[in-house]
Amino acid sequence: MSEKVLIVDNISKRFGGLQATNQVSFHVNQNEILGIIGPNGAGKSTLFNLITGFYFIDSGAITYKGERIDGLTPDKICHKGITRTFQVARPFVGLSVADNILVACLPKSKKVSEARERVHEVLKIVGLEKKADALGADLTTLERKRLELGKALATNPEVLLLDEVMTGLKPAEMDEMMELIKELRKTKTIVVVEHVMRVIMNISDRIIVLDHGQKIAEGLPKEIAEDPIVIEAYLGRGTK
Amino acid sequence: MKPDKTPLILGILAVALALVYFLPLQIYVRHILILTLLYAFLGTGWNLMCGYAGRLSLGHSAFVAVGAYTSLLLFANFGITPWIGMLAGGVFAVIVMLLIAYPSFRFGVKGPYFTLGSIALAEIVHNLLIYFREYTGGSLGMSLPYQPTSLALFQFDGKEPYYIIILVFWLAAVFLTWKMERTRYYLEAIREDDDAAAALGISVNKNLIIAACISAFLVAIGGTFYVQYYRYIDPYSIAGFTLSLNIALVVVIGGSGTILGPTIGSFLIIPITEILRMSLGASMPGLHLFLYGILLILCIIFLPKGITSIPGIMRAKKAKKDSQLNQGAEGVL
Numbered sequence: 001m002s003e004k005v006l007i008v009d010n011i012s013k014r015f016g017g018l019q020a021t022n023q024v025s026f027h028v029n030q031n032e033i034l035g036i037i038g039p040n041g042a043g044k045s046t047l048f049n050l051i052t053g054f055y056f057i058d059s060g061a062i063t064y065k066g067e068r069i070d071g072l073t074p075d076k077i078c079h080k081g082i083t084r085t086f087q088v089a090r091p092f093v094g095l096s097v098a099d100n101i102l103v104a105c106l107p108k109s110k111k112v113s114e115a116r117e118r119v120h121e122v123l124k125i126v127g128l129e130k131k132a133d134a135l136g137a138d139l140t141t142l143e144r145k146r147l148e149l150g151k152a153l154a155t156n157p158e159v160l161l162l163d164e165v166m167t168g169l170k171p172a173e174m175d176e177m178m179e180l181i182k183e184l185r186k187t188k189t190i191v192v193v194e195h196v197m198r199v200i201m202n203i204s205d206r207i208i209v210l211d212h213g214q215k216i217a218e219g220l221p222k223e224i225a226e227d228p229i230v231i232e233a234y235l236g237r238g239t240k
Numbered sequence: 241m242k243p244d245k246t247p248l249i250l251g252i253l254a255v256a257l258a259l260v261y262f263l264p265l266q267i268y269v270r271h272i273l274i275l276t277l278l279y280a281f282l283g284t285g286w287n288l289m290c291g292y293a294g295r296l297s298l299g300h301s302a303f304v305a306v307g308a309y310t311s312l313l314l315f316a317n318f319g320i321t322p323w324i325g326m327l328a329g330g331v332f333a334v335i336v337m338l339l340i341a342y343p344s345f346r347f348g349v350k351g352p353y354f355t356l357g358s359i360a361l362a363e364i365v366h367n368l369l370i371y372f373r374e375y376t377g378g379s380l381g382m383s384l385p386y387q388p389t390s391l392a393l394f395q396f397d398g399k400e401p402y403y404i405i406i407l408v409f410w411l412a413a414v415f416l417t418w419k420m421e422r423t424r425y426y427l428e429a430i431r432e433d434d435d436a437a438a439a440l441g442i443s444v445n446k447n448l449i450i451a452a453c454i455s456a457f458l459v460a461i462g463g464t465f466y467v468q469y470y471r472y473i474d475p476y477s478i479a480g481f482t483l484s485l486n487i488a489l490v491v492v493i494g495g496s497g498t499i500l501g502p503t504i505g506s507f508l509i510i511p512i513t514e515i516l517r518m519s520l521g522a523s524m525p526g527l528h529l530f531l532y533g534i535l536l537i538l539c540i541i542f543l544p545k546g547i548t549s550i551p552g553i554m555r556a557k558k559a560k561k562d563s564q565l566n567q568g569a570e571g572v573l
Contacts, residue, residue, distance in 0.1 A: 052439065078441035086439070092432035103429040107441035112421050136432075155440050 003030045005189050006051070006082070006159055011060030011070075013050055013213075020046045022213040023060070028159065033181070033190045035204030035221070037197075039234055043213040044193040045087055048161050052084045053077045064159070079107065083157035087164045087193075089144035091136030091151075098123065098132040100147055104154035118154065126150035126180070141168040149180075159189045166196045178203055201225060209233065246418050246499050253503070254411050261403060268518070270399045274469065276510040277406040278462060283491040283502030284413040285458030289451045290488065291496030292424055294431030295350060298484050299358030300459050302365040303333040305479035307460025308467040309369065309376060315393075316385055322394040326464035333460030334453045336365075341452040345445045348434075362484055369475035381474025384467055394468045402469050409465065410503070413458050417499050420454075427451055428497065459487075493539050495546025504547050509535075 006028040013021040021043050028034045036044050049055045051062055053074040062070040069077055092100050101122050105115035123129045126146040131139065139147060145165055152160055162181070166174050174196065181190060181203055194200045200207065200221070207224045209217040211233040217224060224230055260273065282304065290296050310332050311325025320328075340361050344354055369376045376382060387395045396402060417424070426447045429437040434444045467473050477483065494505020512535065516528035543549060 054435065054438075073443075074435075074438040075441050075443045078439060083441075084439055086436065090433050090436040092429050092436065094432050095428060099425070099428075103425050103437070103442070104440045106422055106425055112425075151436075151440060 004028070005030050005065060006191075007061075007063040008047075008051065009061045009063065011050060011057045011062060013046060013055060013058050020213050021050060021057075024210070024213070024215050025060075026208050026215065026218065028189055028191055029205075031185060031187075031189055032205045033185050033192060033203050035200040035207040036191065036193045036210060037195075037200055037207060037224075038210035041212075042210040042233075044210055045163055046213075047210070048084050048163050048191075048193065051077075051161065052082060075107070078155055078157070081158035082161065083152045083155045083159075084161035085148045085152045085163050085165060087167070089141075089148040091139065091144055091147050093135065093137035095136055096133050097128055097136065097139070097143075097147055100136055101150055101154050104151040108156055122150050122154045125153060127176075142170075142173055145169065145177075153184070157188065159191065160184065162190065162192045162194075164193055164195060166194055166199050174199055249500065250411075250414060250418065253500075254407070257407055261400065261407075267399060270403060272511050272514045274399060274403050274406055275514065276506050277403070277410045278465060278469075279487065279490050279510050280503040280506035281406060281410040281413050281465075282459055282462040282487045283494070283506055284410070284417055285455050285462065286487045287455075287491050287496060287498075287502050288417060288420075288427070288458075289448075289455040291491055291498070291501065292427035292431065293448055293451045294427075294497075295344075295448065295452070296355045296488070297358035298355055298481070298488055299360070299362030300455075300487050301479050301481070301483040302358075302362040303337065303456045303459040304463035304466065304483060305362075305365050305369065305473075305475070306333040306336055307463025308473050308478050309382075309463075310460070311464040312382060312384060312467045312473065313375065316382070321392055322464055322468055323392075326394075326461055329464055330457040330460045333456040333463075336361075337452050337456035338449070341449055345448045345452075350434075359481070359484075362479055362481065366475050366479040369479055376475070379475060381472055381477075384471040386471070394464075402465075406465060406469075409461065414499060414503065416454070416458075423447060423450060431497070489536065491546075493536070493543075493546055495548030498546070498548040501546050501548045508547065 004027040008024060008026050010023050010025050011021060012019070012023055024047065026034075036047065038044055046055070050057050053069070053072050053076070057070050060070070061068060064080055064082060069080060069082075072080070092103065095103065098119050101119045102115055105118045105122070106112065109115035109118070120129070123132055126149055128143060128146055128150060131143060136147065145168070149162070149165060166177060169177060178199060181192070184190060192200065192204065204221055207219065207221055208215055209224060209230050216233060217227050217230050219227070257277075282300070286297065286300050307326065307329035310329035311322045314320040314325040314328060315322050340357060344357060349357065370378050384395070387393045389396045391401070426437070426442050429440070429442060430444050430447060438444050463478065466478065490505040490509050491502045492505070493509055494503065495501030513528070513532055516531055520527045
């Protein structure tokens with residue numbers, strides 16, 4: 001039985017009149033890929049924001065390797081070993097691609113030269129070697145997504161939270177990205193928020209489903225695909 | 241990775257400027273050089289917070305004033321040497337900076353709001369200096385009690401020692417900026433997107449506060465130099481908006497967020513302003529400001545990222561041309 005790395009216990013978050021996250025609990029096992037799906041506005045990105053400290057939870061607890069991390073700021077959580085990507089890629093547009101990666105390598109490197117040595121390695125993983133000198137602003141959507149992933153990898157996380165890395169990619173590019181994620185799982189634990197069903201069903205070991213801020217289902221991809229509650233959340237009750 | 245040429249350029253520049261000391265220059269040329277280096281020094285201090293971290297301050301004269309008045313008051317009232325007064329002024333400026341920077345950064349005040357806050361701070365300092373006229377001389381200003389040439393008291397009868405001192409200050413500030421490589425990268429990331437920077441493990445507030453404090457400290461030291469050199473200060477010239485604006489302009493035109501941008505901007509702007517003022521100021525009053533304005537407009541239109549961006553622009557143009565040529569060749573083949 002693998003170890004539970006990240007435990008989210010009964011967390012809630014309210015923004016004014018909107019209950020964005022409502023008593024959600026789940027855990028992530030070591031070296032597992034956990035998929036999170038749900039309709040628009042289900043609270044998937046909010047969940048990432050809560051885990052990584054961009055928002056504070058109203059109640060509940062988030063535990064990473066036996067240590068409470070709720071209440072810590074994003075930079076401290078990153079130092080613990082959890083890094084997230086953003087749904088809309090956020091490259092540092094005024095910096096070159098290589099400098100974007102360098103900045104991400106720095107916080108965990110003792111020396112700048114040490115970080116500099118890792119830049120090329122990361123660029124190679126995400127296939128941006130040829131774009132090293134291009135400005136963040138001059139990248140295509142696919143390249144931005146790759147850079148976003150590259151920045152997250154550069155922090156050398158143990159847990160990687162990927163927020164819709166497939167959005168805007170062509171099918172062939174998605175296949176490439178899936179291979180990359182499957183490669184990464186050998187050393188990392190990954191949580192994926194994704195809209196593209198083909199992707200999530202293919203790469204996830206387990207899936208949880210959110211709707212209106214609540215967890216409505218959890219299980220293996222096959223079970224989720226056939227779960228009537230999930231189908232209803234996505235497609236509605238129908239007219240019968 | 242391209243090798244970092246900054247230390248080489250800086251070394252050559254420093255040696256060249258040191259050699260200028262031995263040239264038999266007219267007094268007013270020396271004065272312009274001292275002024276240029278002073279602005280290069282102030283600009284380098286300003287650049288850390290406002291260029292690299294993108295927290296644009298148009299109130300840095302507040303810190304120049306804090307530095308200048310602290311060392312002057314300590315010297316005039318207690319006979320404390322301005323060398324110590326200078327450090328005290330720097331520390332005092334850091335405290336004043338923390339009063340505004342900590343709440344601003346803590347609550348994410350940035351953009352125009354931060355800039356407005358910085359202007360307000362300078363206004364407050366300006367008004368306080370006028371209000372406490374028993375100590376500061378109010379709007380009439382204050383003179384430095386005269387002492388014959390003395391290194392210990394930071395006073396000299398000729399201009400040459402001032403030149404060497406400001407050259408050393410400038411070199412130290414630029415060297416410090418260069419040495420802070422890690423912080424520079426962090427600040428640039430924070431300037432571009434502070435949330436994305438935080439997600440990568442960068443402590444946004446800590447780095448901003450470090451930049452702001454060093455910035456205030458350096459600029460305050462410039463204030464002490466100012467009063468020792470001019471021997472007279474008044475709230476309008478040293479805590480006024482014009483000084484704040486000039487510091488910012490020098491950096492923006494040279495290239496903000498670059499190590500040598502403030503220096504390059506200063507060497508372009510200050511001599512031109514001074515020469516225009518000296519040659520046209522008397523015969524056609526105001527014309528020098530008109531020409532200065534035109535220069536600024538041209539810079540903003542054609543070089544919005546400053547003079548230091550020219551090599552980058554040329555490289556990008558060449559890369560574009562090359563790629564077009566390659567595409568053409570592929571089409572033929």
